[in-house]
Amino acid sequence: MRRLAAETAVIGGGAAGTFAALELHRRGVKPLILCKGLVGKSGASIFAGNLVVPGRLLGNTAEQARDTAEFLIRMHNHFLIDQHYARAAGEWIEREYYPELERAGLYLRRDDRGEIVTNDGPVRCMAAHSQGESGVLFMDLRRKQVLKAGIPWLEETAATALLTDADGAIAGVMALDLARGEVVAIATRAVILATGYADRFYPRSTATREMSADGIAMAWRAGAELMNLEIQWWHTSDVRFPLCWQRTQIYPNPIIGSSHSARLYNSDGEVFFDQEADAPTAMGPYTLQLKRLAKQVLAGKARFDGGYYSSFTHIAPNTVSAYTDYAKAFTALGKSIATDTLETACSAHYRQGGIVVDPARMATRVPGLYVAGGVGGHSNGLIAPVTYDGMLAAETVAGDLPRLKPAALPEDKAAAEEARLQALRRSLPGNGVTPAHVKKALRALMSEKMGFFKNAAGMEEALAEVTRLRDELMPAMGLANVTPRLNYAWLDAIDVTNLLEVAALTIRAALNRTESRGPFYRTDFPETDNERWLVKNILTPTANGDPNFRTEPYELPFLKPDFPRRESLEVDW
Ligand SMILES: Cc1cc2nc3c(=O)[nH]c(=O)nc-3n(C[C@H](O)[C@H](O)[C@H](O)COP(=O)(O)OP(=O)(O)OC[C@H]3O[C@@H](n4cnc5c(N)ncnc54)[C@H](O)[C@@H]3O)c2cc1C
Known part of the structure; x- marks a missing residue:
């Protein structure tokens, strides 16, 4: 068993974990990142296609600012969100998040006049380079920032247990370093858990290989409470074939540079979902899409696993191609966005609920255990709000550390976990x-x-x-x-x-x-x-x-x- 010590262990290398580590570093705390995949290249964050424009950013009117907040609370969280948290996150995203990204060199797509391109409509979004690809560029940037800051990480290393002391406070983390085949014990008195929420419970899923509800299971065993686990999200318009494309989405979001978006058709060729008309106040109208599909299923005109279709045939092809990568799937399958439809099916998306946290501090009821991002039950995520969580968790940890007990690895629990893993x-x-x-x-x-x-x-x-x-x-x-x-x-x-x-x-x-x-x-x-x-x-x-x-x-x-x-x-x- 390899032994290490860390001032704070950050578990997860997505948007929430990387930003938590960067913020700890900025505040003089030395973090160690544990990541089951590669930092910045695993989890849900790489899939984020759109970046929501909050508040009065980029000339949003007061009405657009209100609509965007309403989208987050009503359509994205079904009112299962602390509204004070939603407001604080929105304000930070507007004030700090986008300016920091631009300073760090993320290229937000601009038109020939140099203006950042957004869609038209009540809730606007923008994209990094191209709509559909934002997450990859964004997370490449985070990976570089973590490298540049010299923050140590263990990649392809899965945390397997949170160890607590006799008082129930965090005292260490156990992990498996997959490349070396070695169990690692890390003595630490603070953990920021950022393992995400898109877990592979279903054959069709937006989750990557490493997402197996580890964070939820570890926190539960360490004594944390969980909430709203049952609220499972779905992608309704993912490409049906081939199976490995299960998370390639025909986005229902408005196309940037326009007010248009894809439509859904039943097996009789009738339109049953048109975002422009059916859900104008939606950056991502996923739940309404799903409910409309459910009605088609009840009418025998679609199945949840196929038999319905999506297309851009009602939109000029150059509108689709100008700022999005949406034509890629069509082209790769030998189809045309101008004339063809693609059969679509549902994939399990992410879990709305998760670990119970105080959303003003990102602390759980387990002393020394903090949460950032999708693994928390406080919000249904999105790339910018999970980054806010990372900042908030780091701020809280930096403040709490002087009060937390020195870390001493509970040897008996570490040995028991090693034995469990070897068995x-x-x-x-x-x-x-x-x-x-x-x-x-x-x-x-x-x-x-x-x-x-x-x-x-x-x-x-x-x-x-x-x-x-x-x-x-x-x-x-x-x-x-x-x-x-x-x-x-x-x-x-x-x-x-x-x-x-x-x-x-x-x-x-x-x-x-x-x-x-x-x-x-x-x-x-x-x-x-x-x-x-x-x-x-x-x-x-x-x-x-x-x-x-x-x-x-x-x-x-x-x-x-x-x-x-x-x-x-x-x-x-
Ligand atoms: C298909 C898809 C499309 C999306 N589109 C958008 C969009 O357009 N706009 C938007 O704003 N948001 C979008 N989102 C949501 C957004 O991507 C998420 O809210 C956000 O990325 C969650 O970040 P996270 O850091 O909490 O988790 P993740 O990015 O999932 O990161 C989790 C990390 O934890 C690691 N990990 C897991 N288990 C362990 C373990 N046991 N030990 C160590 N490490 C572990 C993983 O390797 C990974 O690095 C989308 C999500 C998906 C899945």
């Missing part, structure tokens, strides 16, 4: 199964029982099946090759433990929320119920690992829903 690297027994087999079985199950249409009976069956996978398949799990170095099957085995645990918690959370809201739909409780369920659905860990449930209302100081209860498919968010 997962065992040979495939006769009649055994590989971790990849268990992952596939879980994804098939989630797809069948935990898609958009759900009910209590199906979810109870799903829970029983997840329990069976845990109790019967996991003990039979083994690896075809037990070499320690670069053994992705070993990593799969570690992932499986987290995925099964968080799948069970998610299903329980879904059973507990007896309403439908945003992208969360129960056929047995089809109404959005603002009287009873405009609340945090909170899971608290008990001694045997099962959750206790409680709810907590949201304050609604700036924006309230305008109905008490309504059939969710008729609600436009």
Whole structure:
């Protein structure tokens, strides 16, 4: 076991983690980044296509500023967000975030007059170089900034456990350095967890390989509370074939330089979603798209896994090509954006909920454990708000560090975690199964029982099946090759433990929320119920690992829903 020490461990190398590390460094705290993939090249951040223009930035009118805030609270978070946090994040993004990016050299796309190009409309966005590609350029920049600052990192190193001391405070992190095949123990008294929220629970998913709910599982085992895990988002218009393109999206967002966007057609060729007309106050109208698709599914004119189509045929091709990379998918498949449609299907996108944090500080109830970005339950993310989280978490850690106890690695817990990890690297027994087999079985199950249409009976069956996978398949799990170095099957085995645990918690959370809201739909409780369920659905860990449930209302100081209860498919968010 390799031993290290860090003033603060930052777990995750996406938008939230990299900025948290940069801010700690700027404030004189020495961070160590642990990243399961490569820093700036793993997780959801590289996929961000659009950058929202908040507040009065770039000449936004007062009305556009209001619409943008409303988009974030109503359409993007279904009112499950602290509105004071939303306001503070918006102000920081307008004041600090974009100016910092431009100073650091991110090229925001400009027209021939040198003006930054945005779409027309109530909620505007811009792009780094090209709409659809922003995240890659943005994260390349963050990687360079981290390198330049000399911040140490362990890449392709998965954190596997948060260690706590006798008082329940953070005392260390355990990790697996995949390249060396070595277990690492890091003594630290502060952790910023930034492991993201797009996890691979479904065969079609926007998550990358390394996203397996590790942050949620680690925080839960360390005693943190979780909330709103059941609110799973979906991409409705992702290219259906080939399967490896499952997250290649025909964006429903307005095209920059215009007010146009793609349309969706059912199997009879009828338009069933047109963002310009159906959701003008939406930078990303994902939930409304999904609800319109659900109606087509009920009418037998589409399926969630295909049989409907997306295209730009109603828009001049040069409008699409001027500032976006949207033609790429069409061209690669030998199609034309001028004349062709592409078959689309739903992919699981990201989880709205996550770890319970105080959104004014990004602290959890576990002393020394802080959260930034998508893994938190406080907000549904977006590249700029998760960066704000990174800044806020770093600010809080820098202030708290003098009060936190010196780090002393709890040796017994470190040894137990090393033993757990080594036990997962065992040979495939006769009649055994590989971790990849268990992952596939879980994804098939989630797809069948935990898609958009759900009910209590199906979810109870799903829970029983997840329990069976845990109790019967996991003990039979083994690896075809037990070499320690670069053994992705070993990593799969570690992932499986987290995925099964968080799948069970998610299903329980879904059973507990007896309403439908945003992208969360129960056929047995089809109404959005603002009287009873405009609340945090909170899971608290008990001694045997099962959750206790409680709810907590949201304050609604700036924006309230305008109905008490309504059939969710008729609600436009
Ligand atoms: C397909 C897609 C399109 C999007 N489009 C937009 C958009 O147009 N505009 C916008 O603003 N936002 C968009 N978003 C949302 C935005 O990308 C996210 O809100 C944001 O990137 C989340 O950042 P994060 O740092 O919290 O997580 P991530 O970027 O997911 O980073 C998580 C990091 O944690 C690491 N990690 C995971 N597990 C471990 C572990 N056990 N140990 C160590 N490291 C670990 C990963 O390797 C990764 O580096 C999109 C997201 C997706 C998925």
